[in-house]
Amino acid sequence: MFRTLSDPASATVTILIDGVPTPALPGETVAAVLLRQAEPWARAEADGTRRAPYCLAGACFECRARVDGAPSVRTCQVTVREGMRVERQSGLPEIGQ
Numbered sequence: 001m002f003r004t005l006s007d008p009a010s011a012t013v014t015i016l017i018d019g020v021p022t023p024a025l026p027g028e029t030v031a032a033v034l035l036r037q038a039e040p041w042a043r044a045e046a047d048g049t050r051r052a053p054y055c056l057a058g059a060c061f062e063c064r065a066r067v068d069g070a071p072s073v074r075t076c077q078v079t080v081r082e083g084m085r086v087e088r089q090s091g092l093p094e095i096g097q
Helices: 030-035
Strands: 013-017 020-024 064-067 070-074 085-087
Touching: 013 030, 020 030, 030 064, 030 085
Parallel strands: 013 085
Antiparallel strands: 013 020, 064 070, 064 085
16 A cells, blocks of 8 residues: 655665564654555554554654654654664553653
């Protein structure tokens, strides 16, 4: 469904999505990388409903994930960097996080 418009042979960085090394282009958002995955990436709300990146503008909060250990990061607002760790955040974050 989603694909890059630039040359995929250009320089890439590697991020970890749920522990899986994944190539990404410098300057693209984490949400763009998540949407490009072969297996649909989604998280689950506290009530079990599935959510995935939607507006890509930071307004809907549907793209929230744990990034480098920080909970509830809007992935559409964060650009990738080498070694970044992105994890599905299901349910509510713990109090104090």
